[in-house]
Amino acid sequence: xxxxxxxxxxxxxxxxxxxxxxxxxxxxxxxxxxxxxxxxxxxxxxxxxxxxxxxxxxxxxxxxxxxxxxxxxxxxxxxxxxxxxxxxxxxxxxxxxxxxxxxxxxxxxxxxxxxxxxxxxxxxxxxxxxxxxxxxxxxxxxxxxxxxxxxxxxxxxxxxxxxxxxxxxxxxxxxxxxxxxxxxxxxxxxxxxxxxxxxx
Numbered sequence: 001x002x003x004x005x006x007x008x009x010x011x012x013x014x015x016x017x018x019x020x021x022x023x024x025x026x027x028x029x030x031x032x033x034x035x036x037x038x039x040x041x042x043x044x045x046x047x048x049x050x051x052x053x054x055x056x057x058x059x060x061x062x063x064x065x066x067x068x069x070x071x072x073x074x075x076x077x078x079x080x081x082x083x084x085x086x087x088x089x090x091x092x093x094x095x096x097x098x099x100x101x102x103x104x105x106x107x108x109x110x111x112x113x114x115x116x117x118x119x120x121x122x123x124x125x126x127x128x129x130x131x132x133x134x135x136x137x138x139x140x141x142x143x144x145x146x147x148x149x150x151x152x153x154x155x156x157x158x159x160x161x162x163x164x165x166x167x168x169x170x171x172x173x174x175x176x177x178x179x180x181x182x183x184x185x186x187x188x189x190x191x192x193x194x195x196x197x198x199x200x
Contacts, residue, residue, distance in 0.1 A: 049082030049149035051075050051109070060121050060138060060158030065165040068122045069158075075117060075144075077109035083147040084109065097140045099127045100156060119156065128166025134184025162187065 055073035063069055075084065085106035086095040096102065103118045121138070123131060130136035138158035145151050162179045171187070179187065 049080045049146045050078045051082060051084070051146065051149075051152070052078075053144075053152055053154075056153070057155045058119055058157070060156070063121060063123060063138060063158050063160045065123055065128055065163045068120060070121075071119045072116055073119075073154075074114055075109065076114045077112060079111050081111055082109050082149060083107070085145055085147075087143050087145045087151075089141065089143060096142055096156075097127075097136070099123050099131075099138070100140060102142065121156075121158065123160060123166075125166055128163070129168075131160045132162045132167050132179070132184070133188035135188065 053073055053075060055071075058071040058073075060069045060071065083106075086102050088095045095105065099121055101120050103120060104115070107115055109115060119142075127136070131138070138156070138160050140156045142154040142156060143151050144154060162182070162184070164179060167179065167187070
């Protein structure tokens with residue numbers, strides 16, 4: 001049997017323990033975190049479609065009834081494939097006014113490719129009346145939207161040469177001067193008066 005001495009059961013007043021603890025260096029941590037964020041931002045920005053438009057303002061001069069006018073521009077794509085489409089503005093059903101159309105109005109572009117867009121303007125019997133009277137003008141803003149990208153805004157303007165087409169026959173009968181020499185407000189006022197006197 002082992003010999004047990006009183007000293008063997010005496011409590012010790014001192015003890016030495018060695019621990020290995022991982023300490024985060026806040027300065028190095030912040031620097032590494034910022035680097036990761038910058039890398040992610042760079043990757044995200046590199047994946048966002050971006051295009052260049054050859055023209056953003058379009059002027060249609062001296063537009064006549066049923067006389068087609070066309071203005072074109074080029075969409076040049078960057079290194080990321082992109083899908084584009086003309087979209088309607090808030091509270092509007094169509095992407096443009098009825099006398100205007102874009103061809104094509106949507107499409108897909110491969111990296112570093114191009115497409116030519118034609119803006120066709122034509123005034124017909126359904127749109128001439130409002131243009132004759134000044135209720136409508138050849139002014140519009142088109143919104144070209146890129147999927148996962150930003151929107152581009154195109155300005156369209158012009159002047160319409162009023163004609164007898166689209167003008168009520170009773171209004172034409174009471175005109176004392178050629179319609180193109182009359183102000184749109186005068187045409188509209190005459191039309192309103194005649195509708196009150198001779199309702200259809």
